[in-house]
Structures are given as C-alpha cells and as structure tokens.
Amino acid sequence: MHEACPLSELAPGEARRLDTAPSIAVFLTEEGDLDASPATLPVRTHKVKIVDGNTMVLESDEAPNLPPGLAPEGHV
Template identity: 35%
Template sequence: MMIPACRLVDLPRGEAFRLDIDPPVSVFHTDDGELFAIDDTCTHQDASLADGWLEGCEVECPLHASKFDLRTGAVDAPPAKLPVRTHEVLVEDGMIYVQVSTDAPNLPPCVASRLAGGPA
C-alpha cells in the first residue's frame, strides 16, 4: 500500500518526517538529496529515529546512539542488534509516498507488547 507522507518541498535536506502509522515509519531527506524510509522506532528501545541525528546515509538513535544505515536498515553501532525495515519511497507530483514493507518489523519488546495490546 502506498501511503502519502508529505510534500517534498516541506521536507528540507537533513530533516525527517514521521508517518504516524502503526508501527511508525520515517522518511529521511539526506544532505545529498536522497530520500529513504525506515521504521521510526529503534530496535533497542522505544526511541524515535526521526528525532535522531542524520549524518550521510546514517541516522543515530537519540537515546543510546546506535546507528542505522538508511539504505539497508542495518545496525552499524551498538547497543541495538537488530536492523530496522526499509521501505520504498516514491515521489509523484511533488508528493512523497511510502510503500510500507510487508516484512515483520523488529520492534523492541516493550513496543511490540504494547501494539499487541499487552502490558507496556
């Protein structure tokens, strides 16, 4: 399913836009002008990667500084161990769309149990 995110003009380079779906997905606009979408929630604990630091093709988690590669979702620095999912991004008529992956997300245990309706 293609989900509209925001207009390209509203997402300057170096910024991220969080789509409030479950689980949330964020679109990053790199300094080089590339667009990437990954799961917004860090795989270590409940932190929003859109609030992290974007550097090149990597985002650093704002909580414990794990780094994720925006191109592959791979973790480049601990303490997170599992990768985030990556999603396809498409721009049409100035609008950014995200094709959300159908793979199972690697959510941290506290978030996974909350989404499943269990205790937080």
C-alpha cells in the same frame, strides 16, 4: 502506500514521522536522497517514491531485520 508530504516541504537533513503502526520516518538526506525507516523497532526497509511532487512511502511487509536475540515482541 502512505502520503508523507510534498517533497518541497522536506529540507535536506529533515525528517517527517508518519502516523502508521509501527511509525515510519521519511527523510531527505544531505545528499538529496530520500529514505524511509522505522521510527521504532522492528526494522524494515520501506520504499520511497515521488508521485506528482508528493513524497509517498510504500510500507514493507517483509520480516523485520532484527539484531540476534531480539524478536518483534522483545528479547528472546
């Protein structure tokens, strides 16, 4: 699990990029929901939790969700 930042430091519509491999962006939507998505391909779904006021991201180990004809290594 990666610590992103205190929730109080994220404004609605703002994102923070985590120094992970591959990098992950965590953001607070205009509606007040938290989400985390890859900053680059491949696409995976990550879970976001608030722990003691800090935004925490649990990185997914699932197979990436890629468009047809695209592999994590590039085009097939």
